[in-house]
Amino acid sequence: MSEHTTPTDGQPIVQMRGIVKRFGTTTVLDGIDLDVAQGEVVTLIGPSGAGKSTLLRCVNGLERITDGTIEVAGERLSYTEKSLNHLRARIGMVFQSFNLFPHMTVMENVAVAQREVLGRGKDQARSRGAELLERVGLGHKADAYPDNLSGGQQQRVAIARALAMDPAVMLFDEPTSALDPELVGEVLDVMRALADDGMTMMVVTHEMRFARRAADRVVLLADGGIAEQGPPEQVLDSPTSERGQAFLQQLAEH
Amino acid sequence: MSDFLELFAEYSPLFLEATSVTLRLTAAALLMAMVGGAVVAALAMSKVRPLRWLATAYIGVVRGTPLITQIFIIYFGLTAVVTLEAFWAGALALAFHNSAYIAEIIRSGFQAVPKGLTEASRSLGMSKVKTLKRVQAPLALRTTLPVLGNQYIIAVKDSSLVSFIGMTELFQTSRNMAATTYEPLTAYIVVAIYYLVIVLALTALVAWLEHRLSAHRRPAQA
Numbered sequence: 457m458s459e460h461t462t463p464t465d466g467q468p469i470v471q472m473r474g475i476v477k478r479f480g481t482t483t484v485l486d487g488i489d490l491d492v493a494q495g496e497v498v499t500l501i502g503p504s505g506a507g508k509s510t511l512l513r514c515v516n517g518l519e520r521i522t523d524g525t526i527e528v529a530g531e532r533l534s535y536t537e538k539s540l541n542h543l544r545a546r547i548g549m550v551f552q553s554f555n556l557f558p559h560m561t562v563m564e565n566v567a568v569a570q571r572e573v574l575g576r577g578k579d580q581a582r583s584r585g586a587e588l589l590e591r592v593g594l595g596h597k598a599d600a601y602p603d604n605l606s607g608g609q610q611q612r613v614a615i616a617r618a619l620a621m622d623p624a625v626m627l628f629d630e631p632t633s634a635l636d637p638e639l640v641g642e643v644l645d646v647m648r649a650l651a652d653d654g655m656t657m658m659v660v661t662h663e664m665r666f667a668r669r670a671a672d673r674v675v676l677l678a679d680g681g682i683a684e685q686g687p688p689e690q691v692l693d694s695p696t697s698e699r700g701q702a703f704l705q706q707l708a709e710h
Numbered sequence: 711m712s713d714f715l716e717l718f719a720e721y722s723p724l725f726l727e728a729t730s731v732t733l734r735l736t737a738a739a740l741l742m743a744m745v746g747g748a749v750v751a752a753l754a755m756s757k758v759r760p761l762r763w764l765a766t767a768y769i770g771v772v773r774g775t776p777l778i779t780q781i782f783i784i785y786f787g788l789t790a791v792v793t794l795e796a797f798w799a800g801a802l803a804l805a806f807h808n809s810a811y812i813a814e815i816i817r818s819g820f821q822a823v824p825k826g827l828t829e830a831s832r833s834l835g836m837s838k839v840k841t842l843k844r845v846q847a848p849l850a851l852r853t854t855l856p857v858l859g860n861q862y863i864i865a866v867k868d869s870s871l872v873s874f875i876g877m878t879e880l881f882q883t884s885r886n887m888a889a890t891t892y893e894p895l896t897a898y899i900v901v902a903i904y905y906l907v908i909v910l911a912l913t914a915l916v917a918w919l920e921h922r923l924s925a926h927r928r929p930a931q932a
Contacts (some may be wrong), residue, residue: 516833537837545835555830559848559926568844569834601926614830621834 468493469529469625469656470515476523477510484510486680487524492625492658497651499659499667499688502677503703508660511677512627515658516547529624545573548618548626552633554610556602556617562589563598566617574621581620588616592646608639612646619650626650628659644670664707668692676700717896718903721887725904728883733908735797735879736869739804740862746805747812754817765813772810778871780807785875800872808865815857819850852923859916863909870905880904 468491477485484507492498500508513519515526517533517540526533529546533539556565566585570576576584589595592612602610611631618626628647632640644666651657651670661667667674667688674691676684676699683699684691695701754765772780784803788794794802823846831841870881878886884901888894 518829518833540832541835541837543835544833547833549830549833551826551830553826555824555826557827557830557845557849559852559923569831569836572840572844573835603926604929617834 467530468527469496470658471527472511472515472524473526474524475511475514475521475526477507477514477519478522483680485514485521488677488680488682490675490682492656495654495656496672497655497657497659497670498673498675499661499671500675500677501661501664501667501691501703502683503706506677507680508677509629512629512658512660515625515627516544516549518549541573545569545621546624548621548623550611550614550618550626550628550631552630554602554607554614554634556610556614558602561599561601562594562605562613565602565613566620569617570620584620585616588619589613591619591649592616593642606639607635608642611635611643615643615646615650625656625658628657628661630660630662632661632663664692676703678703714896714899717887717891717893718900721883721900724883724887725880725900728878728880729904729908731797731877732866732869732879735801735872735877736804736862736866738798738801739808739869740865742801742805743808743812743865746809747816750809750813751816751820754813755820769810769813772807777803777807777868778874781871781875796872796876800869800875800877804865804869804872807868808861811861811864812858815854815861816850818857819854820846822853823849855916855920855923859913859920862916863912866908866912867905 470490470492472488472490475485475488475490476483488511490498490511500511502508510519514521515528515533517535520535528543531539531543531546533543556562557568560568563582563585566588567578567581570581570584571578586595586598589598592615594609594612594616597605597609597613602613605613615626615631631647632643635643640663644663647657647659647666648670659666659671669688671688673685674688675682676691676695676697678699683703684695684697691700692704695704750765750768753761754769756762756765781800781803784806785796785799788799788802827845827849828841831845832838836844869879873879873882873885880901884897887900888897891897
């Protein structure tokens with residue numbers, strides 16, 4: 457677990473300044489400043505359409521920002537092919553819909569980018585892959601194809617695939633939203649263990665239990681801005697902003 | 711019946727020779743058409759609008775005119791400027807024709823690759839080229855294989871039209887047989903059998919490839 461850590465002396469791993477994102481004439485993010493420290497777990501919550509996923513997708517350049525600057529692990533995000541590939545290799549991303557490569561076995565999914573991007577040899581990629589599959593509890597599924605796994609298993613493989621790149625930060629975009637309720641727990645367990653091991657994480661989620669138990673900080677987005685942020689108990693139990701109170705009111709009603 | 715078998719046997723050396731011509735002609739045409747089709751598909755998916763127009767125009771012309779006129783235009787057009795064997799004129803005409811259809815198949819195959827898989831690959835730091843090679847192309851191939859196989863079968867049968875520019879391939883051989891034996895019905899039934907055997911073999915080949923490439927869709931072995 458030491459490979460992915462970069463000594464930064466308090467320098468944030470993710471530094472976002474004045475992030476503006478417009479789709480056509482719609483402003484989705486309107487001047488967001490957000491830092492994520494080494495080892496910090498930040499959950500992004502808020503009503504749908506608040507721009508949580510968009511913000512997360514801006515961090516690794518899947519969405520191109522209209523204005524502002526993003527730095528990850530001391531490197532400024534720019535949109536040249538070379539720079540994007542270099543930075544993305546250091547940022548793990550887990551998607552709502554898993555997005556495992558269906559034509560590859562579980563092991564091939566976990567090994568392909570290690571080989572193509574990091575230039576690791578076959579044996580090295582496979583042994584690192586086996587280690588991570590073991591860690592997410594799926595060592596015995598290495599030769600299975602994704603279609604033969606449950607959603608929860610697929611998402612755990614997707615987490616292992618991202619971890620195999622030894623990322624400086626992990627991004628989770630609603631990782632449990634596509635899962636049947638009984639499969640949510642196994643994915644959250646893996647994420648919580650990851651957080652306990654000191655991984656830097658940004659998590660967009662509707663799972664308030666996860667936010668409460670694993671997050672160092674909860675950031676509540678609304679109307680393209682940060683409505684409120686702070687320790688989970690503060691934001692979730694006694695929000696001070698009007699938007700925060702309204703959002704939690706809505707949650708309580710369900 | 712015994713007359714039929716006698717004629718079948720008597721003409722089999724000529725038909726086997728012609729089968730080889732038909733196969734070489736179609737194979738050359740399809741190899742060129744795969745390259746041409748990939749290029750046209752790339753144009754059709756290009757961000758540059760005039761390139762997309764070019765692809766649309768090309769596909770429109772090919773689909774909008776009979777293959778036989780394309781063969782004649784390419785044969786007489788090309789042989790007016792360069793010396794070209796009928797074989798290569800025919801192969802070029804079939805390639806020109808099939809490129810358009812194969813381009814559409816390739817384009818649909820790429821468009822069927824879920825956007826999330828491309829994003830997942832790119833988010834791992836894989837370049838556009840590596841994503842194409844490891845994710846998009848293998849998945850596109852898997853979804854398009856049955857349709858590609860279908861197009862190859864059509865190409866085998868369409869190659870009979872090249873007989874009209876003087877190629878002694880399968881169909882021309884049956885016309886010659888009809889003319890010399892005065893048994894047109896027998897001649898055309900014989901050639902139909904040859905085409906059928908080729909197409910059945912090709913169908914089996916495609917089915918075998920499909921099976922090999924679909925391990926991921928089968929339930930796990932216990």
